[in-house]
Amino acid sequence: MKYNERIREIREDHSLTQQKIADLLHIGQRTYADYESGKARIPIDSLLVLAKFYNVSMDYITGASNTLTKYPKK
Numbered sequence: 001m002k003y004n005e006r007i008r009e010i011r012e013d014h015s016l017t018q019q020k021i022a023d024l025l026h027i028g029q030r031t032y033a034d035y036e037s038g039k040a041r042i043p044i045d046s047l048l049v050l051a052k053f054y055n056v057s058m059d060y061i062t063g064a065s066n067t068l069t070k071y072p073k074k
Contacts, residue, residue: 001063003047004038010054010061011036025049 001009011021022032025046034040051061052071059065 001066002038003042003062004036006061006063007042007050008036010050010056014054021050024053 011018018032018036019029022029025032027046031040035042035046047058047061051058054061055071057065057069057071060068
């Protein structure tokens with residue numbers, strides 16, 4: 001699974017709107033929609049914010065792994 005598909009899937013699983021996630025990332029809703037559609041690449045720092053917010057590993061959120069693991073604790 002590609003990361004743009006995964007971030008959409010996770011957002012929908014949490015019943016959140018694109019606007020809510022865009023607000024979390026301090027970007028416009030249209031920009032976030034472009035991330036989910038694959039029209040624009042999401043910056044790594046935004047992926048880190050999302051992984052921490054959803055409490056999932058970077059491997060999972062990027063689609064490198066299909067095993068849902070939690071965000072690592074420091």
